[in-house]
Amino acid sequence: MIVVQNKYISYIFERKPFFYLAIAGILCILLFFLAIALGSEVIPLSNVIQSLFGKGQGTSQFIIQELRLPRAITALLAGGSLAVAGAIVQVVIKNPLTSPDLLGINSGGTVGAMFYLFFFQSFVPFLFFPIFVFAGSAMAIAILLFFLKNKIETFRLILIGLALNSIFAAITTASLIYTNEKLGSILYVWTIGSTYGVSSQSAQIMLVISVILMFLILPLSRILNLHVYPDEIVVNAGEKLPEQRRALLLISVLFSTVAVAYVGPVGFVGLIAPHLAKKIIPRDYFFILPFTFLLGAILTLFADILGRTWNPPYEFPLGVFTTMIGAPYFIYILLKMEGRRI
Amino acid sequence: MKNPILILLMCLVVLVTMSIVNVLFGHQFYSFQTLVDSFTQYNAQDPEHYILQNIRIPRAVIAILVGACLGMSGLLIQAITQNPMASPCIFGINAGAGFFVVLGILIFKDLSLVGVMIFSFIGASIAGFIVLILANMVNYSPVKIALVGIVLTALITSLTSIIIINNGGDPQEVLRWTTGSLTDRPAVDLRFMLGVTVLFVLVSFMAFQLNLFALGNDTAKALGQNIFLWRFVFSMFVILFAGFSVAIAGAIGFIGLIIPHVSRKLFGQEYKLLIPASILLGANFLLLADLLTRLIVPRTSLPIGLTMSVIGAPFLLYLAKQRKIA
Numbered sequence: 001m002i003v004v005q006n007k008y009i010s011y012i013f014e015r016k017p018f019f020y021l022a023i024a025g026i027l028c029i030l031l032f033f034l035a036i037a038l039g040s041e042v043i044p045l046s047n048v049i050q051s052l053f054g055k056g057q058g059t060s061q062f063i064i065q066e067l068r069l070p071r072a073i074t075a076l077l078a079g080g081s082l083a084v085a086g087a088i089v090q091v092v093i094k095n096p097l098t099s100p101d102l103l104g105i106n107s108g109g110t111v112g113a114m115f116y117l118f119f120f121q122s123f124v125p126f127l128f129f130p131i132f133v134f135a136g137s138a139m140a141i142a143i144l145l146f147f148l149k150n151k152i153e154t155f156r157l158i159l160i161g162l163a164l165n166s167i168f169a170a171i172t173t174a175s176l177i178y179t180n181e182k183l184g185s186i187l188y189v190w191t192i193g194s195t196y197g198v199s200s201q202s203a204q205i206m207l208v209i210s211v212i213l214m215f216l217i218l219p220l221s222r223i224l225n226l227h228v229y230p231d232e233i234v235v236n237a238g239e240k241l242p243e244q245r246r247a248l249l250l251i252s253v254l255f256s257t258v259a260v261a262y263v264g265p266v267g268f269v270g271l272i273a274p275h276l277a278k279k280i281i282p283r284d285y286f287f288i289l290p291f292t293f294l295l296g297a298i299l300t301l302f303a304d305i306l307g308r309t310w311n312p313p314y315e316f317p318l319g320v321f322t323t324m325i326g327a328p329y330f331i332y333i334l335l336k337m338e339g340r341r342i
Numbered sequence: 343m344k345n346p347i348l349i350l351l352m353c354l355v356v357l358v359t360m361s362i363v364n365v366l367f368g369h370q371f372y373s374f375q376t377l378v379d380s381f382t383q384y385n386a387q388d389p390e391h392y393i394l395q396n397i398r399i400p401r402a403v404i405a406i407l408v409g410a411c412l413g414m415s416g417l418l419i420q421a422i423t424q425n426p427m428a429s430p431c432i433f434g435i436n437a438g439a440g441f442f443v444v445l446g447i448l449i450f451k452d453l454s455l456v457g458v459m460i461f462s463f464i465g466a467s468i469a470g471f472i473v474l475i476l477a478n479m480v481n482y483s484p485v486k487i488a489l490v491g492i493v494l495t496a497l498i499t500s501l502t503s504i505i506i507i508n509n510g511g512d513p514q515e516v517l518r519w520t521t522g523s524l525t526d527r528p529a530v531d532l533r534f535m536l537g538v539t540v541l542f543v544l545v546s547f548m549a550f551q552l553n554l555f556a557l558g559n560d561t562a563k564a565l566g567q568n569i570f571l572w573r574f575v576f577s578m579f580v581i582l583f584a585g586f587s588v589a590i591a592g593a594i595g596f597i598g599l600i601i602p603h604v605s606r607k608l609f610g611q612e613y614k615l616l617i618p619a620s621i622l623l624g625a626n627f628l629l630l631a632d633l634l635t636r637l638i639v640p641r642t643s644l645p646i647g648l649t650m651s652v653i654g655a656p657f658l659l660y661l662a663k664q665r666k667i668a
Contacts, residue, residue, distance in 0.1 A: 102492070154485055155662070156662040158485060158489060158492075159488075159661055159662040160658070162432075162488075164655070166596075166654060167655035173521055177642075184514055185512050192500075315507075319500075323500040324500050327494070330489075330493050331494075334480065335480065
């Protein structure tokens with residue numbers, strides 16, 4: 001136990017969460033360096049570290065600064081943000097089987113992105129692109145809440161999510177068909193989730209937004225801890241349930257927007273990372289949230305490395321591999337849930 | 343509307359009318375006289391005859407066959423799993439068939455229609471049996487089976503992407519198999535039509551066993567039904583019908599989900615009526631959807647799978663309102 005006590009605050013921390021966070025952090029950093037080093041041309045780790053501190057030279061410096069580093073950063077942040085978005089949604093909806101992708105929130109964001117590309121691209125700068133993604137995701141969750149009418153049942157939740165997903169996927173596919181072949185192909189890869197061709201500017205914007213969002217959600221972890229309990233208890237504890245629910249969902253949508261806008265609607269990260277995190281660190285969301293972030297980041301970094309090194313020169317979108325890892329794990333969770341209420 | 347036979351006959355009349363309307367209308371309208379002429383005095387030089395005989399009619403035939411097969415497989419899969427959410431699309435059977443067709447085309451460059459069908463059947467069987475085994479493991483809980491199916495579909499789609507990219511293909515090709523379409527499909531000849539009809543007749547003779555499934559597992563067992571055997575038999579039929587449709591038109595969603603519900607609304611629980619009803623309604627539905635797609639979005643060949651998703655999504659919301667399912 002670690003005790004922090006002074007005039008203003010008094011906290012008791014367990015030691016274990018710090019230990020797990022440290023392990024996940026080290027793993028994440030390791031994969032981050034690997035993601036920069038590995039690729040069609042392998043760069044020795046010493047060179048990687050040198051050029052990260054601005055002492056690199058020649059082509060490897062260019063490859064790292066302009067190509068690999070933005071990709072590694074966006075992969076890391078996309079996985080992390082989607083995982084946190086999933087963790088928040090799972091608490092608020094009170095269902096461990098939901099995630100931004102199963103509920104149709106990410107595919108709503110994809111439709112928003114298509115809207116931008118077809119109607120607004122000519123006169124709205126790319127900087128505002130995430131706003132369209134956010135609008136699409138927010139629309140999806142608004143429709144979801146409208147049909148749920150505050151009574152959250154697993155069966156209806158999944159059906160409505162499926163309905164949203166299928167209609168949004170139809171719109172996206174239709175848009176892909178109507179673009180020219182080359183753009184359609186690039187866009188299709190993005191709809192699976194890929195770091196292909198991200199700029200260093202995108203990486204910087206993502207970094208700033210995710211850090212701000214993390215600072216926004218961490219102080220709210222106390223509320224998240226409370227929302228785990230049934231609605232009546234939350235209300236009896238004096239919390240404003242509907243308002244908090246809406247605020248938390250808004251933050252969750254912001255998190256997923258960051259990922260969807262720059263890397264695409266990566267599947268299953270928002271589902272399995274929080275699940276795994278809660279298994280390892282129970283109870284306190286002050287630790288669960290950063291841990292989930294790291295687990296999601298590890299997953300997408302790994303998928304990105306795999307996608308680039310599996311069979312070069314072909315490049316696989318990282319979403320393909322997160323699905324390959326996430327889907328079996330999800331089925332495993334389902335099978336183990338025997339006897340519960342769904 | 344007391345007499346169900348009368349309703350069935352009406353469905354048949356509608357089907358004939360719909361087929362003719364589907365053939366005549368489109369980007370360009372042809373008169374009924376031209377259609378009759380193209381049969382009685384076919385003139386290969388006449389572009390109208392050519393289009394009717396070689397594009398419009400084969401397309402309508404495919405729509406009828408695929409619609410009927412998907413409606414039928416949906417009815418069977420809902421009967422044996424006793425799950426109102428079951429359908430070959432949601433269970434990932436369509437995706438499995440699509441994956442193996444892509445695999446087959448990559449291995450053998452020029453795959454004939456029969457070859458495509460064989461691969462499609464293999465894929466449908468593998469995906470179908472995985473879903474049924476998992477369904478058994480979760481005690482046929484509707485929500486869990488549906489989730490397993492959704493996740494399996496995502497998994498198979500990813501696998502399809504991987505093999506396509508691995509062979510240097512355009513990743514977008516996946517869309518050709520994950521969204522069904524009636525455009526540029528190989529014409530179906532008489533053998534297939536005959537084969538499908540024989541299968542339909544075969545299933546009709548087993549309607550009694552399907553009625554037993556509807557009574558619930560315990561009652562069916564008490565009445566002497568070998569549940570395991572019949573589940574297996576009907577799964578085979580589901581796979582044949584779904585595999586056939588995917589091989590011809592790709593994975594068209596939602597028909598297998600919607601048609602059984604509509605049939606049950608019209609005809610109750612008697613499978614002797616539900617079987618022909620699903621066949622006729624399925625064919626009607628796909629013909630109508632195809633016609634609408636061509637009339638609303640002319641000139642471009644919008645895949646019919648997309649129209650089906652747009653029609654199907656509100657249906658899912660309707661299902662979500664039916665509380666008793668959960």
